[in-house]
Amino acid sequence: MKVAVITGGGQGIGRAIAYHFAAHDYGVSLLDSDAEALAECAEHIEKAGGRSMYRVGDVARRADVEDWLAQTEANFGAADVLVNNAGILRNGPFLDLSEEDFDRVLAVNLRGTFLSAQGVARRMVAAKKPGAIINIASTRALMSEPGTEAYSASKGALVALTHAMAVSLGAHRIRVNAISPGWIEVSDWQKARLARTPVHSEADKTQHPVGRVGRPSDIAEACLFLAEGAGFITGQNLVIDGGMTIRMIYAE
Ligand SMILES: NC(=O)c1ccc[n+]([C@@H]2O[C@H](COP(=O)([O-])OP(=O)(O)OC[C@H]3O[C@@H](n4cnc5c(N)ncnc54)[C@H](O)[C@@H]3O)[C@@H](O)[C@H]2O)c1
Numbered sequence: 291m292k293v294a295v296i297t298g299g300g301q302g303i304g305r306a307i308a309y310h311f312a313a314h315d316y317g318v319s320l321l322d323s324d325a326e327a328l329a330e331c332a333e334h335i336e337k338a339g340g341r342s343m344y345r346v347g348d349v350a351r352r353a354d355v356e357d358w359l360a361q362t363e364a365n366f367g368a369a370d371v372l373v374n375n376a377g378i379l380r381n382g383p384f385l386d387l388s389e390e391d392f393d394r395v396l397a398v399n400l401r402g403t404f405l406s407a408q409g410v411a412r413r414m415v416a417a418k419k420p421g422a423i424i425n426i427a428s429t430r431a432l433m434s435e436p437g438t439e440a441y442s443a444s445k446g447a448l449v450a451l452t453h454a455m456a457v458s459l460g461a462h463r464i465r466v467n468a469i470s471p472g473w474i475e476v477s478d479w480q481k482a483r484l485a486r487t488p489v490h491s492e493a494d495k496t497q498h499p500v501g502r503v504g505r506p507s508d509i510a511e512a513c514l515f516l517a518e519g520a521g522f523i524t525g526q527n528l529v530i531d532g533g534m535t536i537r538m539i540y541a542e
Contacts, residue, residue, distance in 0.1 A: 293371070294371040296318060298375040299318070300322035303471065303506045304376065306507055307375060308342065317341040319345075320345075321354070323349075343362065345358040349398060349405065371517040373513055374407060376398060387439060399441070410423065411423070422467070423459075424468070425451065432535060445470070467516050467525065469530055472498075472530065475504065488503075497534065499533030508530055
């Protein structure tokens with residue numbers, strides 16, 4: 291059985307990635323801070339005939355990450371794929387941004403990715419197993435709205451961490467790539483208690499050259515491609531945004 295480990299897999303894009311890999315015969319192991327979301331996600335995978343396990347924990351804490359990876363290896367064996375998906379934002383006016391909020395966003399989005407990647411890569415190297423690491427960054431690594439400093443900085447750093455790790459781990463046959471999603475609608479991918487049906491205006495859709503807002507499945511499908519079908523691709527940042535960032539805008 292192939293094994294995919296996914297952070298933030300309880301809800302949103304991470305849940306869609308978990309479902310997609312489980313449907314393609316991976317055992318999936320999830321780390322998420324939300325126990326309710328994890329239980330729902332695991333139940334769905336089991337009902338569909340897949341295999342999953344999870345641990346409730348904080349991706350920013352090495353003890354949680356290491357315990358999760360050790361449990362995963364004991365139950366499923368060494369991972370083939372890691373998706374670093376857990377992420378938070380604390381946006382607001384830059385002049386009021388606290389040191390605590392800045393540090394927390396960096397701790398979850400960047401340190402969490404480093405901890406998971408190092409833990410998984412050490413196990414892949416020990417098992418002499420080739421593998422793929424996929425870091426979920428954001429188009430906000432490349433462009434900004436006002437008041438997104440901590441989040442944008444964390445995602446820009448993720449893109450740099452991606453090419454750095456790709457160079458370090460290449461000799462071990464571990465490829466490392468980033469995906470930068472644009473606007474991906476996740477309101478219908480939250481845990482049942484919070485899920486709601488999204489409503490998009492015509493302007494929401496037509497601002498994207500492809501004519502719609504993104505779906506979690508757009509990202510999940512790309513993760514599987516980068517995991518399995520992309521043997522000559524490493525250190526890259528794949529922008530998946532329906533063309534939003536390549537569209538030139540002039541004020542009217
Ligand atoms: N939705 C978008 O439009 C969009 C766009 C660009 C990038 N992204 C990135 O995609 C990833 C997933 O985003 P989403 O929209 O699905 O978010 P989401 O909030 O719907 O899901 C994130 C999941 O991560 C978990 N999580 C949060 N902090 C955690 C922690 N410290 N430890 C473990 N788990 C934690 C949450 O409990 C949740 O289940 C994030 O990295 C986000 O920055 C999302």
